[in-house]
Amino acid sequence: MSDAANNRIRILIVDDEPSVGDALKLVLESQGYEVVLVTKGVDGIDQARRRSFGFGVVDLFLTDISGFQVISDLLSLQPQIRILLITAQGSPQIFAEAKKLGAVGALAKPFSPAELLEVIDSHLHGPIPESA
Numbered sequence: 001m002s003d004a005a006n007n008r009i010r011i012l013i014v015d016d017e018p019s020v021g022d023a024l025k026l027v028l029e030s031q032g033y034e035v036v037l038v039t040k041g042v043d044g045i046d047q048a049r050r051r052s053f054g055f056g057v058v059d060l061f062l063t064d065i066s067g068f069q070v071i072s073d074l075l076s077l078q079p080q081i082r083i084l085l086i087t088a089q090g091s092p093q094i095f096a097e098a099k100k101l102g103a104v105g106a107l108a109k110p111f112s113p114a115e116l117l118e119v120i121d122s123h124l125h126g127p128i129p130e131s132a
Helices: 018-030 041-050 067-077 092-101 113-124
Strands: 010-014 034-038 055-059 082-087 105-108
Touching: 010 018, 010 041, 010 067, 018 034, 018 113, 034 041, 041 055, 041 067, 055 067, 055 113, 067 082, 067 092, 082 092, 082 113, 092 105, 105 113
Parallel strands: 010 034, 010 055, 055 082, 082 105
Antiparallel strands: none
16 A cells, blocks of 8 residues: 555544554554554543544553543544554454454454554455444
């Protein structure tokens, strides 16, 4: 995907590990996405109150609130946003719960930049899911 095609798509990253968040931001910005990075769930929710996002990448275990709560609140504020859950402690139950809440998918850390971009590209540039 060219930089020009992505330059209007804003992605929210919510991850309390600075090294992870910074790495994700670097990868996504290199692909032409506009990225907003926050380290607390409440800050991610606040960002969604102030501006529109096409995609969100949310860590499950944050220092303030659960990533599940962040997913739920983001989707309440912006039903069109597509959200990917990321976690170092992935399990089928966690991934199922994320999908139940409305996430488009989940990735277990560590994952490659290619895996991240594949998920984001497939959901941003594919068909828009219908509301249930």
